[in-house]
Amino acid sequence: xxxxxxxxxxxxxxxxxxxxxxxxxxxxxxxxxxxxxxxxxxxxxxxxxxxxxxxxxxxxxxxxxxxxxxxxxxxxxxxxxxxxxxxxxxxxxxxx
Numbered sequence: 291x292x293x294x295x296x297x298x299x300x301x302x303x304x305x306x307x308x309x310x311x312x313x314x315x316x317x318x319x320x321x322x323x324x325x326x327x328x329x330x331x332x333x334x335x336x337x338x339x340x341x342x343x344x345x346x347x348x349x350x351x352x353x354x355x356x357x358x359x360x361x362x363x364x365x366x367x368x369x370x371x372x373x374x375x376x377x378x379x380x381x382x383x384x385x386x
Contacts, residue, residue, distance in 0.1 A: 291338065294318060298327045300370040306349055309340040348372070 291313060298315035305311070313336045319325035330336065340348075355374070359366045 292316065292331070295330050297371075297373055298330075299372040301352070301372055302370055304348065304372060306345055306352075309342075309345050311338040311340060312336070313338065 291311075294316035295313045297317040299311065299313070300315075303312040303314055313330050315327040316330040317325055318328050351372070359368075
């Protein structure tokens with residue numbers, strides 16, 4: 291998966307029981323104000339089978355995200371994204 295596809299991943303497209311991910315978008319833009327989720331390359335949605343170790347990591351990540359959501363409370367902006375920055379209000383961006 292490409293970085294932009296990971297950053298656009300939403301929980302509704304993650305099947306932890308069936309070990310599958312559906313890639314339906316890709317994050318584009320460099321500056322936060324310019325970021326948007328667009329159709330993924332090359333030709334649209336794709337499905338990925340997951341292995342046990344990444345599924346376990348995603349389960350743990352989701353658990354920690356839900357705990358953080360309780361701490362943040364009403365300031366939480368729910369976009370359904372798997373990867374958020376520490377403010378839990380926007381998309382996380384990895385720097386190379």
